[in-house]
Amino acid sequence: MKMVERREHDGAWWGRDPTGAWYRWDAASSGWDGPLAPPWPPEPPPLTPEEEAIVAAAMATAAPLDGPPMNRVDGWWNRTFPPFSKKRLVFGLAALPVVSALQELVIWGVGWKPSLPRYLFVCIAGGVMLATAFLPGMREMAERLQRARGNRSPWPWRREPASERPEPPLPPIETNFGRDFLVALPFAVVIILVMSLTVSGPGGTFAPSALVTNAVAAVFAAALVALRTSVWGLALFSIAGGLLGGVFLVLLSAMTFSDPGGDFLVGWAIGSVLLFLYAFPMWRWLRHLEARGFRLPMWIVMGGSVVLVSGSALMFVAEH
Numbered sequence: 225m226k227m228v229e230r231r232e233h234d235g236a237w238w239g240r241d242p243t244g245a246w247y248r249w250d251a252a253s254s255g256w257d258g259p260l261a262p263p264w265p266p267e268p269p270p271l272t273p274e275e276e277a278i279v280a281a282a283m284a285t286a287a288p289l290d291g292p293p294m295n296r297v298d299g300w301w302n303r304t305f306p307p308f309s310k311k312r313l314v315f316g317l318a319a320l321p322v323v324s325a326l327q328e329l330v331i332w333g334v335g336w337k338p339s340l341p342r343y344l345f346v347c348i349a350g351g352v353m354l355a356t357a358f359l360p361g362m363r364e365m366a367e368r369l370q371r372a373r374g375n376r377s378p379w380p381w382r383r384e385p386a387s388e389r390p391e392p393p394l395p396p397i398e399t400n401f402g403r404d405f406l407v408a409l410p411f412a413v414v415i416i417l418v419m420s421l422t423v424s425g426p427g428g429t430f431a432p433s434a435l436v437t438n439a440v441a442a443v444f445a446a447a448l449v450a451l452r453t454s455v456w457g458l459a460l461f462s463i464a465g466g467l468l469g470g471v472f473l474v475l476l477s478a479m480t481f482s483d484p485g486g487d488f489l490v491g492w493a494i495g496s497v498l499l500f501l502y503a504f505p506m507w508r509w510l511r512h513l514e515a516r517g518f519r520l521p522m523w524i525v526m527g528g529s530v531v532l533v534s535g536s537a538l539m540f541v542a543e544h
Contacts, residue, residue: 227256238262308358316354321347341542345535352531356524404450404522412445412528413438415533422537449526453514458500458507466496 227239227247237249239256244437305312324346328338392523416438428434444464449459 233263313354313358318350320350320354324350334345339539341539341541345539349532349535353528356528401450405446407522408448408449408526409442411530412442412449414530416442416445418534418537420541449522453511462496462500462503465499466492466494468495
């Protein structure tokens with residue numbers, strides 16, 4: 225059952241399906257009970273445009289719930305450019321080329337060579353990322369992210385202060401490996417091809433052996449994306465990244481004129497373990513957010529990755 229919103233109330237988790245019905249999570253049966261009437265008051269009717277303008281003007285100068293009072297500059301900024309408004313988007317898109325030009329000026333001032341491809345890449349990629357943040361539904365995503373944030377440690381064995389109220393167990397994340405794999409696979413193929421063309425050129429990319437290698441790499445990358453909420457996905461990522469540890473020990477043995485022997489396997493194991501321990505808190509935090517309802521569409525995440533990789537490749541080719 226797909227839930228578009230999750231909410232914790234009095235120690236129990238509630239979920240809302242696309243039709244608007246609410247269900248309560250039953251830990252004993254590991255399923256959703258319902259549809260049920262939620263225990264909180266019904267949502268008020270939507271505000272009119274005039275009421276929204278009054279509320280926005282009031283919130284622009286109001287003090288945050290968990291922070292100091294808002295100063296005059298922040299109050300003027302939020303009144304003039306309200307959050308998630310077209311005015312703020314236009315201001316960001318207009319300021320981005322100026323800020324990028326100042327960056328190139330600083331690079332030139334410290335003695336490095338300025339780069340027109342880098343300037344264009346920063347402007348285009350930054351503009352795409354700014355525009356993505358203003359897509360329909362992103363405001364709701366930001367509200368979900370704000371509700372999902374917490375101060376609990378990602379390491380479950382660390383002690384929490386006694387004054388903090390224990391959180392109820394999170395409901396499971398509804399995942400569909402086949403669907404996520406099929407959505408991520410075309411983007412992964414494009415990313416692998418762009419990287420291979422940048423490094424090896426057309427001749428090395430479309431050779432039979434290279435095509436097989438690129439296909440395996442694309443399938444592996446799409447599987448990792450589909451398994452992002454599972455600890456097995458993190459383990460596979462750590463094993464793949466741990467190869468660098470093995471290569472490092474082999475190079476270190478070659479530099480010291482010693483026999484590598486089993487250094488590659490030892491370095492691989494050490495690199496995999498260290499990468500797993502380093503990435504586990506971030507993976508746990510992201511999974512915590514997704515379990516609470518914050519989930520970006522797959523096509524935005526993978527499409528943004530394609531834009532960044534393609535832009536970086538074009539900048540590399542233009543520079544070299």
